[in-house]
Amino acid sequence: MAEEKLNPISLDDFHNYAYKHLPKMIYEYYAHGANNNETVEQNLKSYLKYRIRPRVMRDVSQIDTSVEVFGHVLPIPIGIAPVAMQKMAHISGEIGMAKGATEAGTLMIVSSFSTTNLEDIVRENPNAFLMFQLYVRELELTKSMIKHAEKNGFKGIVLTVDTPLVGKRVSDKKNNFQLPKSLKIETLEPEDSDSDSDSDSDDDSKTVISNVSMETVQSETIPPLKENTTDSLSHDMSKSLTWEVIKKLKKMTKLPILLKGILTEEDAEIALEFGADGIIVSNHGGRQLDTVCTTLEALPEIAKVVNKRIPVFLDGGIRRGSDVFKAIALGADAVFVGRPAIWALNAMGAEGVKKMMDILTEEFRLTMALAGCTSIDQITPKHIQHKKAYISSKL
Numbered sequence: 001m002a003e004e005k006l007n008p009i010s011l012d013d014f015h016n017y018a019y020k021h022l023p024k025m026i027y028e029y030y031a032h033g034a035n036n037n038e039t040v041e042q043n044l045k046s047y048l049k050y051r052i053r054p055r056v057m058r059d060v061s062q063i064d065t066s067v068e069v070f071g072h073v074l075p076i077p078i079g080i081a082p083v084a085m086q087k088m089a090h091i092s093g094e095i096g097m098a099k100g101a102t103e104a105g106t107l108m109i110v111s112s113f114s115t116t117n118l119e120d121i122v123r124e125n126p127n128a129f130l131m132f133q134l135y136v137r138e139l140e141l142t143k144s145m146i147k148h149a150e151k152n153g154f155k156g157i158v159l160t161v162d163t164p165l166v167g168k169r170v171s172d173k174k175n176n177f178q179l180p181k182s183l184k185i186e187t188l189e190p191e192d193s194d195s196d197s198d199s200d201s202d203d204d205s206k207t208v209i210s211n212v213s214m215e216t217v218q219s220e221t222i223p224p225l226k227e228n229t230t231d232s233l234s235h236d237m238s239k240s241l242t243w244e245v246i247k248k249l250k251k252m253t254k255l256p257i258l259l260k261g262i263l264t265e266e267d268a269e270i271a272l273e274f275g276a277d278g279i280i281v282s283n284h285g286g287r288q289l290d291t292v293c294t295t296l297e298a299l300p301e302i303a304k305v306v307n308k309r310i311p312v313f314l315d316g317g318i319r320r321g322s323d324v325f326k327a328i329a330l331g332a333d334a335v336f337v338g339r340p341a342i343w344a345l346n347a348m349g350a351e352g353v354k355k356m357m358d359i360l361t362e363e364f365r366l367t368m369a370l371a372g373c374t375s376i377d378q379i380t381p382k383h384i385q386h387k388k389a390y391i392s393s394k395l
């Protein structure tokens with residue numbers, strides 16, 4: 001029986017679809033976090049701890065949701081966070097993700113664990129606004145990855161600073177997670193990619209696991225391929241990263257360097273001292289250190305110390321337009337979504353990613369209107385309040 005076409009109304013609809021359709025090993029790689037997923041869950045719950053304080057009678061017939069990010073005007077303050085290995089979610093992988101993001105007019109950060117090489121992403125999406133997420137490896141490889149991103153027109157380098165070691169991913173260990181053998185991390189061999197790119201796009205074996213069935217993935221992954229496990233794929237990521245690396249990176253590129261994974265005001269201050277061009281408040285979607293603060297909890301102290309000197313972004317747990325509103329009220333210039341983009345890609349490819357962004361945008365626009373804000377700069381800390389304030393005043 002032909003399956004009914006998904007008609008998503010909220011982001012949860014994409015998630016439910018992916019839960020039903022992705023093989024367990026892949027679904028849990030994307031969905032789960034470190035240890036017992038405490039931080040994954042708390043990231044989501046954080047938003048419900050804040051109540052919106054709406055202002056009324058404000059003529060909300062025109063709402064402007066646009067925001068400027070490093071000189072680019074985006075129609076919405078919502079981008080796509082770097083997520084590794086997107087071809088496990090959909091045949092179109094990072095190309096489809098970039099297409100959905102571009103059609104929504106927004107920015108995508110491409111993971112340094114991309115299953116599509118940068119040339120192909122850019123060739124298929126010449127108007128995309130892309131940044132490259134970097135895990136620092138050995139110096140020459142790091143340099144060539146940055147040069148490669150520059151050559152392909154990427155507009156920024158997002159250095160992930162919360163992963164000197166990969167967090168304890170319990171589900172991945174139980175499932176013996178590994179990248180299916182038909183796929184490859186294309187970004188780790190940047191020098192070869194020019195010669196690879198044409199043959200890759202014609203190679204059917206690369207596209208075996210579109211909208212992956214359980215049977216396909218199981219047959220792809222038995223016997224286990226040692227070289228494709230989380231440990232082996234991440235073995236050469238630098239464990240000795242210190243702030244000094246920012247100086248080295250700044251010598252390698254003129255692109256803005258954003259630090260992703262800052263959770264304290266102390267580190268935000270140091271980031272400024274070392275010349276970071278932007279900060280992404282992130283706990284890696286709860287996949288690194290479990291029971292850290294949620295990103296919404298960390299945001300106010302970071303926004304305060306940065307004091308608008310550089311842009312402050314946030315990711316983690318954004319699932320509704322009201323979540324975007326609350327993050328902006330607490331000091332974010334814009335936010336990023338990780339898993340929702342993957343679920344949307346899985347369900348409907350590029351069209352799904354665009355649809356997901358449209359849903360989130362419409363919810364955000366409605367929240368702004370009902371809260372009495374007609375532009376992003378009108379959203380202030382006065383528009384939200386921790387729920388404790390209401391409970392104590394009423395009891």
Ligand SMILES: Cc1cc2nc3c(=O)[nH]c(=O)nc-3n(C[C@H](O)[C@H](O)[C@H](O)COP(=O)(O)O)c2cc1C
Nearest residue numbers: 030081082083084111160284285316317337338339
């Ligand atoms: C499956 C998965 C893979 C990820 N891969 C990367 C990555 O390669 N690099 C990185 O900096 N962050 C990575 N992240 C973290 C995201 O960029 C982002 O911080 C997180 O997903 C935001 O939380 P959300 O999923 O609740 O929106 C990954 C997250 C997920 C869920």
Ligand SMILES: CCCCCCC(=O)C(=O)O
Nearest residue numbers: 084113166230233234287
């Ligand atoms: C297969 C390597 C896992 C770490 C890199 C991807 C990532 O950041 C993630 O959260 O997963």
